[in-house]
Amino acid sequence: xxxxxxxxxxxxxxxxxxxxxxxxxxxxxxxxxxxxxxxxxxxxxxxxxxxxxxxxxxxxxxxxxxxxxxxxxxxxxxxxxxxxxxxxxxxxxxxxxxxxxxxxxxxxxxxxxxx
Amino acid sequence: xxxxxxxxxxxxxxxxxxxxxxxxxxxxxxxxxxxxxxxxxxxxxxxxxxxxxxxxxxxxxxxxxxxxxxxxxxxxxxxxxxxxxxxxxxxxxxxxxxxxxxxxxxxxxxxxxxx
Numbered sequence: 439x440x441x442x443x444x445x446x447x448x449x450x451x452x453x454x455x456x457x458x459x460x461x462x463x464x465x466x467x468x469x470x471x472x473x474x475x476x477x478x479x480x481x482x483x484x485x486x487x488x489x490x491x492x493x494x495x496x497x498x499x500x501x502x503x504x505x506x507x508x509x510x511x512x513x514x515x516x517x518x519x520x521x522x523x524x525x526x527x528x529x530x531x532x533x534x535x536x537x538x539x540x541x542x543x544x545x546x547x548x549x550x551x552x553x
Numbered sequence: 554x555x556x557x558x559x560x561x562x563x564x565x566x567x568x569x570x571x572x573x574x575x576x577x578x579x580x581x582x583x584x585x586x587x588x589x590x591x592x593x594x595x596x597x598x599x600x601x602x603x604x605x606x607x608x609x610x611x612x613x614x615x616x617x618x619x620x621x622x623x624x625x626x627x628x629x630x631x632x633x634x635x636x637x638x639x640x641x642x643x644x645x646x647x648x649x650x651x652x653x654x655x656x657x658x659x660x661x662x663x664x665x666x667x668x
Contacts, residue, residue, distance in 0.1 A: 469654065478561075480660035481597070481641060488654055496655055528596060534654070541587070542656070544596035 440465045442545035444529050450551045451519055459514045459548050461529030469534040470512040471496070471542065472504065474525040481528070487512055488534055519552040526550075556580060557644050559659035568668050572629040576642030576659055579623070585645035586618055586625045591661065592638045600640070601627065632666045639663045 442463045451457055463470065471486040473496075483496030487506040501523055503515040512531075516523060526549050530542040558577045566572040574588075585604055589597035601616040603609045603625065609616045615628040625644075629636055642659040 471656065473658075478660065481643075481658035483656055483658075486654060486656075494654070497657065541599040541602060542597075544598070547596055 440543070442529055442531050442543050444527075444545040444548050446548060447546060448549050450553065452553050453520055454518050457516050457519060457550075459516075459527060459529075459550070461512045461514065461545060462510050463512075463531040463543070464510065465531060465543065466509065467531035467533055467543075468509070469540075469542075470506065470529065470531045472502070472512070472514045473528045473530065474498065474523075475528060475547075476525050484514070484527075519550075521552050524550060524552045556646065556657045557642055557659040559640075559642050559662050561660055562663040563665055564662055565665045565667055566632050568632055568634060568666055570632055572632045572636065572664055572666070574627040574629075574640050574642075574662050574664065575624060576626065576644075577624045578642075578644045578646075578657075580644070580646035581620075581623065583620075583623075583644045583646050586616070587643040587645075587656075588614075588616060588625075588627045589641040589643060589658075590638045591641060597641055629664075634666045634668055637664060637666045 445460045468489050472484040473481045475481050482498045485504040487493040529545040532542040533540045587602045588600040591597040603616040603618045613630045617626045639661040641661045
């Protein structure tokens with residue numbers, strides 16, 4: 439089954455404790471992306487990657503890191519989480535062609551609470 | 554001005570009527586436009602994509618793009634209670650080229666279909 443998986447689905451942590459949210463896709467997609475979703479602010483792109491070892495900032499990259507060492511995986515790293523990073527996080531993937539990014543397939547989401 | 558704007562709603566439409574959702578964007582050279590549907594507590598899923606001026610129909614859904622006026626709309630004919638969800642407009646600003654693949658979402662319009 440074609441899918442994007444995220445782990446963990448729920449996480450409660452404390453300020454300053456490094457964490458990683460994993461994302462994996464089995465569709466051989468070039469493009470992968472991380473979003474956060476907050477009430478009233480909608481989906482905002484954090485980082486995206488157009489292929490292995492190619493990443494770029496989205497609209498809200500501060501406080502986040504990513505890496506793309508394998509095509510299927512795109513982990514999101516919070517080196518020192520703060521309460522303002524409490525949010526619902528989505529990973530997404532898509533094919534990337536001449537017209538650019540295509541339909542994105544979203545993971546189930548990770549609800550993060552930073553105390 | 555926000556890059557992508559949507560009326561947050563809620564928009565209430567009687568069952569069987571036409572629901573009209575609108576989205577405006579600020580980047581004149583935007584090339585790719587997407588409508589996603591998000592049920593409460595779920596991930597976004599693609600409804601329609603549109604790249605050229607005019608209408609694009611898929612079943613009960615019609616996407617309309619007017620680049621001169623910088624708006625894209627989604628019409629849902631014969632609305633069903635199962636169409637009740639938040640609809641997200643997404644725009645890929647700029648011309649597709651390596652290193653410019655950000656995707657910007659509007660805050661979404663909450664649609665309620667009244668039986």
